[in-house]
Amino acid sequence: MKQRHSVRKFTDKSLSESIVNELSTQISLVNQMGDLSIELITNEPKAFGSMIRTFGRIKNCRNYLVVKGKNDDFLDWKAGLYGERIVLKAQELGLNSCWVAGGFKQVEGTFTVRTDERVVCYILLGYGENNGISHKTKSFDEVVRQVKYESAPLWFKRGIEAALLAPTAMNKQDFVFAIDADNEEIALVISNGSKYSTLDCGIAASHFELASENSVKLSK
Numbered sequence: 001m002k003q004r005h006s007v008r009k010f011t012d013k014s015l016s017e018s019i020v021n022e023l024s025t026q027i028s029l030v031n032q033m034g035d036l037s038i039e040l041i042t043n044e045p046k047a048f049g050s051m052i053r054t055f056g057r058i059k060n061c062r063n064y065l066v067v068k069g070k071n072d073d074f075l076d077w078k079a080g081l082y083g084e085r086i087v088l089k090a091q092e093l094g095l096n097s098c099w100v101a102g103g104f105k106q107v108e109g110t111f112t113v114r115t116d117e118r119v120v121c122y123i124l125l126g127y128g129e130n131n132g133i134s135h136k137t138k139s140f141d142e143v144v145r146q147v148k149y150e151s152a153p154l155w156f157k158r159g160i161e162a163a164l165l166a167p168t169a170m171n172k173q174d175f176v177f178a179i180d181a182d183n184e185e186i187a188l189v190i191s192n193g194s195k196y197s198t199l200d201c202g203i204a205a206s207h208f209e210l211a212s213e214n215s216v217k218l219s220k
Contacts (some may be wrong), residue, residue: 080202
C-alpha cells in the first residue's frame, strides 16, 4: 500500500500473458465477492491514449479496468471496496495504476454493459514512466470519531493508517471512521456527500479491512 501511488503516464511495455492471467484470476474473485462485472481491457489505445484532464495528463494508456456492476444503491461502495483489491494486486505484480472517474466513452467492441448495469469508473494499468509521488495525508484524529489515537486498539490504528494511504478524488480524504463503545463495529461515514465520496469510502474501507482484518459498514 505504501508503494502504490497514482500514475497516469505509461511506457510502451505490454502486459505479459502471465500478468494478464494473474489479473484475470483476481478479477474473477473480486467479481464473485462483490457481485460485480469488472472487465480487463488490454492493448486498446483509443479510450484514453494520451489526453489532458483536469487532474493531469494521461499518456500512452493501453490497458484499463472497466469497473461496473448492477446499478443499485451500493454499487459505488462495492466498486471501491473490491476494485482496490485488484489495484493492490496489480501493484504486487509490478504495475502502476490510476483510478479515473467520468468523462470517457466506451470504445465500440471493447466491453459490454447490460441494461441493469452502470460503469462507475475506470482504472488505468501499465508500466509507469515513474512510480508516482506520495501526497500529504490527514491525521488519525481528523478522520476518526469517538476514539482518540492513544486509546484506540492496535488493530484499529493499523486500519486507519492503511486507509489514509488510499487514493481519493483530488486527495481530499472526505471520510470519517467511527467505532462503537465495545471496539467491535466500525462504520465509515461519508463526510461531505460529494459525487465520488461513496467510491472513495469503498477504497478506504478496502485498505482498512485488509490491514486490520476487520470489516467496515457504510453509514451515510
